[in-house]
Amino acid sequence: MRDVAILGVGMIPFGRRDEDTLMDMLASASLKALDDAGLGDKSVDAVYVANMGGGMLQHQSSIASSLVDRLSLLPAAAETIENGPASGASAVKNGVLAIASGYYDTVLVTGGEKMREVTGWRATDFVATMTHPQAEYPYGITLPGMAGMFTRLYMEKHGVTREHLLAISLKNQEMGTRNPYAHVEMALDRGGIFDSPHAVVNNPVSADPLHLYDLCPVSDGAAALVLCSVEMAQKRGKPYVVIAGFGQATDTHTLAEREDPTDLKAVTLAAQKAFAMAKLKPSDVSVAELHDAFTILEIAESEHVGFFKKGEGGKAAAAGKTRLGGQIPINLSGGLKARGHPVGATGVAQMVDIVWQLRHELPENRQVKNAEIGLTVNFGGFGNNVLCFVLRRVEP
């Protein structure tokens, strides 16, 4: 196995992109990554596309085959990878394995989703198709509903409060105002969504006990990166980022079958594997992008990857420990909460943001000074398929 580097990254602004087709978005993000990688008109050996809903939402299949044609990357190998909301990190993992094995030298990984062209009613149903087809889906359960049930138990067992959830909403939407790629570029006011009479109207219950601003938006967007061998990255003569470690783990499909539904075992295992491979520990991480599809998940994941003990993640967020300049800055992109969550794009976008952090390319109001190690968590289903990556900055 040889070490793998990220040669280039690219992203397009997330949001509602009525003017673009899914393929337009995938192609735009891919070209940015190819240009950033300095590949010019050279091709790549393979293209992996992360997408969850093309078949259901756009009535389109064989998306990777279409993308290599659009980008004139023929005859590169091409595959579409669907792993729910963890499709992005799954596609990156497969690209990493392909480079590490020595079979390919350059791989383009692009993640994208177009979710806003259907009604919210349809989009909610589309996302709910990842629940169990007999034991969960027929009842009308949604992913916010799963998160609501999880939050109620997490509050009961670990003492998380609405005040703790609020800290995540405020932080991530504030960071969204500093990120030109974010879907939601609107800072929130505590009174407006929490403790004034207007909060009831502005921030209604969505999936009790979660409110509207505890949920990520439904977004369109795409992100891409180019993987290569470390030797190839070294030749460019400037700082680059390597995959120091990664891990993936699964858990039961239904939440009801987990002995302790508040224990996100797949997150813990994926993180342990990633840290072991990287020969690093949670306290070594400079900056993290966690999968905050719901505010509770940023808190729970910050505990399960080992940044904080169980029951301490919410308090840490409320104390500012996860803000820029804090003990462990989390979701300085705004996270899924503000950058948005085009499901197939998210896992790739998380890594693009971490690469920008580790290359020290972000403006001062988002950049962690001297960031060396980054971590991502991409959370599929309701924690039944999770990938964690540890990335490291390397000087040439």
Next chain:
Amino acid sequence: MRNEISLTAYKCKKCGKLHYPFHDRCLECRGRDFEKVGPQGNAKLLTYTAIYNLPWGFDQRFLIIGVAEFQNHVKAMGQIKAESVDQLKLGMTVKPSWEPIRVQQGEDVYGLKFEPL
């Protein structure tokens, strides 16, 4: 209306672990032989939520859903017959029934409903 609860759980014949829904191999010991078990008695409400942004197929303002554990430890999701989550609390006893839970292609789909006691 059908009243009998048409839900089957699966008890591993090798180690006794109870499963719902079906798995081809036991999650504990990978055994492949199961005894079919029906849920018994009332149930204990383990968690719940009220969902206000419903998926396609549900033409109503909100839906209350929860997970409950039957007296013989079968755990399953169901819709809850309550007007508000204020009527519910963790650990309370709920009475199960088998009733229409949605309409698909003009046909009633049956499933679990829980009534707070």
